[in-house]
Amino acid sequence: xxxxxxILFILFNLLxxxxxxxxxxMKDEDFSEFDDFDEDEFVVESPSSPSASQLPSKMQSKxxxxxxxxxxxxxxxxxxxxxxxxDEVTIDDEDEDDDLMFxxxxxxxxxxxxxxxxxxxxIPDLKITEIPASLTGNHWEAxxxxxxxxxxxxxxxxxxxxxRSKNARLAxxxxxxxxxxxxxxxxxxxxxxxxxxxxxxxxxxxxxxxTNKMQKESESLYILWCSGRTAIxxxxxxxxxxxxxxLFNSLAAMIKSSNDMLIxxxxxxxxxxxxxxxCLAKKHCAAKLHRDMNDLSQFCSERKTxxxxxxxxxxxxxxxxxxxxxxxxxxxxxxxxxxxxxxxxEYIHISDQYTGMKIQNDTQQxxxxxxxTTSNAGSAAPQQDALNTSERSxxxxxxxxxxxxxxxxxxxxxxxxxVCSDYLRFVLQLIDRVNSFRFTLKExxxxxxxxxxxxxxxxxxxVYQQRQEQAxxxxxxxxxxxxxxxxxxxxxxxxxxxxxxxxxREMKRRQPKMKQMKVKAM
Amino acid sequence: MDxxxxxxxxxxxxxxxxxxxxxxxxxxxxxxxxxxxxxLMLKIKWCAWIAIxxxxxxxxxxxxxxxAKQVLSSFMLSISAVVVTYMxxxxxxxxxxxx
Numbered sequence: 001x002x003x004x005x006x007i008l009f010i011l012f013n014l015l016x017x018x019x020x021x022x023x024x025x026m027k028d029e030d031f032s033e034f035d036d037f038d039e040d041e042f043v044v045e046s047p048s049s050p051s052a053s054q055l056p057s058k059m060q061s062k063x064x065x066x067x068x069x070x071x072x073x074x075x076x077x078x079x080x081x082x083x084x085x086x087d088e089v090t091i092d093d094e095d096e097d098d099d100l101m102f103x104x105x106x107x108x109x110x111x112x113x114x115x116x117x118x119x120x121x122x123i124p125d126l127k128i129t130e131i132p133a134s135l136t137g138n139h140w141e142a143x144x145x146x147x148x149x150x151x152x153x154x155x156x157x158x159x160x161x162x163x164r165s166k167n168a169r170l171a172x173x174x175x176x177x178x179x180x181x182x183x184x185x186x187x188x189x190x191x192x193x194x195x196x197x198x199x200x201x202x203x204x205x206x207x208x209x210x211t212n213k214m215q216k217e218s219e220s221l222y223i224l225w226c227s228g229r230t231a232i233x234x235x236x237x238x239x240x241x242x243x244x245x246x247l248f249n250s251l252a253a254m255i256k257s258s259n260d261m262l263i264x265x266x267x268x269x270x271x272x273x274x275x276x277x278x279c280l281a282k283k284h285c286a287a288k289l290h291r292d293m294n295d296l297s298q299f300c301s302e303r304k305t306x307x308x309x310x311x312x313x314x315x316x317x318x319x320x321x322x323x324x325x326x327x328x329x330x331x332x333x334x335x336x337x338x339x340x341x342x343x344x345x346e347y348i349h350i351s352d353q354y355t356g357m358k359i360q361n362d363t364q365q366x367x368x369x370x371x372x373t374t375s376n377a378g379s380a381a382p383q384q385d386a387l388n389t390s391e392r393s394x395x396x397x398x399x400x401x402x403x404x405x406x407x408x409x410x411x412x413x414x415x416x417x418x419v420c421s422d423y424l425r426f427v428l429q430l431i432d433r434v435n436s437f438r439f440t441l442k443e444x445x446x447x448x449x450x451x452x453x454x455x456x457x458x459x460x461x462x463v464y465q466q467r468q469e470q471a472x473x474x475x476x477x478x479x480x481x482x483x484x485x486x487x488x489x490x491x492x493x494x495x496x497x498x499x500x501x502x503x504x505r506e507m508k509r510r511q512p513k514m515k516q517m518k519v520k521a522m
Numbered sequence: 523m524d525x526x527x528x529x530x531x532x533x534x535x536x537x538x539x540x541x542x543x544x545x546x547x548x549x550x551x552x553x554x555x556x557x558x559x560x561x562l563m564l565k566i567k568w569c570a571w572i573a574i575x576x577x578x579x580x581x582x583x584x585x586x587x588x589x590a591k592q593v594l595s596s597f598m599l600s601i602s603a604v605v606v607t608y609m610x611x612x613x614x615x616x617x618x619x620x621x
Contacts, residue, residue, distance in 0.1 A: 005581065005590065009597060016605045020612075145615040149571045153578065160582050187526045193534035217539065218585040225534040230525045234532045238540065246582045263540065356541065 006161075156247045163244030164219050170404070171222040171239045173413055174262065175214050177420040178237075185428060186235070187228025189213060219245040231272055231435035232398075235427075238263040241404075260404040260412070261346065262420070264427045268396040272435050273352055275448045278329060279319040280306065281347035286317035295353040295394075298455050306330070315343075321451065322444045325350075328437055329430075337426050341419065346401040350434055353452070354395040392459050398434050400427050536587070547588065550580030554596045558603040567615040570607045573600035 182189045190213025214222045220241045227234040240261045243249035277299040281289055286303055290296050300319035316338075320326045329350065338345055402423050406412040439445045486498045554576035561569035577596040584593055 005594065008594070009578075012597065012601045016601055020605070020608050142614040145568075145617060146571075149615075153574065156575070156578055156582075160578075185525050187528050188531045191534040193536065216586055219582065221585075223539060227533075228527055228531040230527055230530070233530060234534075234538075236534075236538055243583065246579060248579065249583075265538070265540065267538070 009157075159247045159250065160245045163246070163250065166244055167220055167222075167241045168216075170241060170260065170413060170416060171214055171216075172212055173416050174222075174239050174404075174420050175212055175224065177417050178424045181421055181424050181428075182224075182226055185229055186226040189224070189226050190215075191225045191227070193225075214239070219243070231268070231431055232266045233269055233272075235264060235266045235431075238265070262402045262404055262423060264398075264400045264424075266398040266427075266431050268352075268398070268435070270352075270396060273396045274434075274438050275352045275452065276325045276439075276444075277319075277321040277351045277353055278325045279347060279349045279351075280316055280330060280334075280345075281319070281349070282315055282345075283317055285347050286319060289347065289349065290319055292357045293349070294355045294358055295351045296349075297358070299351075299353065299451055322439070322448060324439065324441055324444045325437075329433065331433070333426070333429055333433075337422075341422075343405065344402050344419075344423075346403050347399075348430070349397070349399040352394065352396045353455070354397045355392065392456070398431060400430065544583070547580045547584040547593075550576045550583065551592060551596050554580060554600050558599045561603045561607050565607060565610055567604075567607050567611075568617055570600065570603040571615075573603055576600070 179189075192215055214224045216222055220243045222239040222241075224237040224239075225234065226237065229235075238261075240263060242253060242258045242260055277295050279286065279289060279293075279296055279300065290300065290303060296319055299321040303317045303319055305314050306316040306318050318326055318330075329348075334348075404412065404416055407415045407419070439448075483498075486495055489495075554573045557569045557573035557576060560566060561573060574597075577593070577600045580596060581593045
């Protein structure tokens with residue numbers, strides 16, 4: 001689709017170029033009628049006779065008339081003689097002649113024009129003045145702005161093609177370096193959710209190890225869905241690359257650096273995971289997550305700097321709901337990984353109350369997470385549905401984000417190829433660790449239950465308030481419609497009755513609600 | 523130890539992709555349409571060129587799930603704006619603040 005669109009774009013460019021050249025040719029042909037005249041036919045008069053030069057064509061058309069009038073000039077005597085001959089007819093032809101003749105003083109002509117002979121070659125010569133090339137606009141050099149624009153377009157297009165191919169290559173490297181480990185751990189590797197049967201269940205397709213099963217979501221986002229493993233329901237691997245295909249993003253990246261990221265999101269079922277919210281993240285990332293993520297802002301009150309062994313440099317911060325979890329999750333393996341690959345681990349986010357980011361919370365309130373839906377494509381339900389459900393749809397997730405950075409002065413591609421399988425191994429170990437972890441202290445469990453009850457109550461209160469507002473709005477609209485109907489009915493009696501009813505309703509609403517106490521008579 | 527379990531297979535749902543607010547393709551489409559209209563109505567050449575840029579940036583940043591017809595129509599509108607503007611006035615473009 002992308003390649004066909006690129007080809008279409010190039011074709012349109014060619015079409016526009018041809019159209020423009022045709023338009024230019026047509027414009028050139030506009031002046032072609034003047035090309036065939038010889039210079040000898042026209043003689044341009046000196047500046048002293050401006051009227052002659054101004055009216056060369058007019059003179060040309062008037063020339064036969066001039067000749068005629070010359071004849072009439074020359075033989076007025078003969079004419080008058082003729083007239084005189086007819087004594088009875090005394091027609092004064094002077095006026096008539098005056099109408100036909102040019103007044104000699106009106107036009108200043110050269111002697112050539114007043115001559116009677118039509119055969120003499122006294123046609124004035126027309127000299128076509130040379131107009132500077134820059135004013136005609138037909139010269140290529142005048143179009144320097146257009147050339148710059150075309151160059152910019154071409155450079156953007158070239159950058160798009162190069163960036164797209166580099167991103168595709170990186171995604172391919174990530175997939176190939178992890179393919180074996182993924183296929184050893186998951187039954188289903190790669191699924192778009194739209195085919196009737198999964199690729200693993202389809203016996204007819206040959207399991208070709210060279211086919212890339214990653215899905216391209218955009219030029220900078222590739223995803224891979226894995227499922228069919230103990231401990232988790234599914235794992236989504238997202239390769240979020242820098243937008244190399246867009247020239248403006250690449251230029252912006254020089255000012256504000258953006259990394260290529262590898263994000264693993266593992267979904268657990270309710271029984272597979274303990275109830276806690278925890279996050280280990282880099283400093284700048286921790287602040288952002290604490291602000292934007294619903295669950296982290298609701299359950300984790302403060303951010304602490306990670307002081308454990310290996311995390312002493314203060315790069316990382318911890319957001320934890322239950323104190324016991326930090327020491328259980330950040331074990332030796334995590335510390336060793338961070339020591340081996342510094343600056344690679346961006347964040348680890350573990351939550352049984354995951355509802356996404358704050359801004360998108362309304363659109364993500366879908367029906368409770370049903371894991372086995374095959375028909376539902378997962379489109380976001382409107383806010384109305386959220387209000388109608390009295391349950392918060394939460395996910396139990398483990399999200400780990402890695403930065404793909406070049407190490408040891410090697411290229412990014414070579415580094416990615418060598419370390420990606422280590423990242424996946426770390427993820428799988430953490431998945432098993434989270435699955436096997438259970439609270440040792442009873443207080444932790446009680447605290448978790450209390451927190452969740454508090455948040456649930458808040459949520460229900462919000463839903464109830466919103467429902468009340470909606471009901472109020474509906475009542476107002478109904479009343480307004482009723483009022484309009486009554487006003488339009490032109491029945492004064494009905495109007496009066498309705499107004500009385502409204503007035504009573506208002507009075508009742510304004511009265512303070514008093515509780516009635518029944519006193520038993522002794 | 524083989525951790526694979528056939529019974530625990532779940533199908534992919536697009537809603538599970540981490541949503542990131544990226545409205546750039548939509549803004550670029552809108553910008554392309556506005557500049558195309560400006561160039562056609564007001565006969566301004568540089569508007570038409572910017573419309574082509576906007577359409578190209580919108581195309582480069584668009585998602586696969588986006589409707590391709592919208593991107594294509596944005597392109598066609600901007601190219602027709604350039605062609606029509608130059609046919610009406612084939613003179614070279616002049617940028618206002620650089621005169």
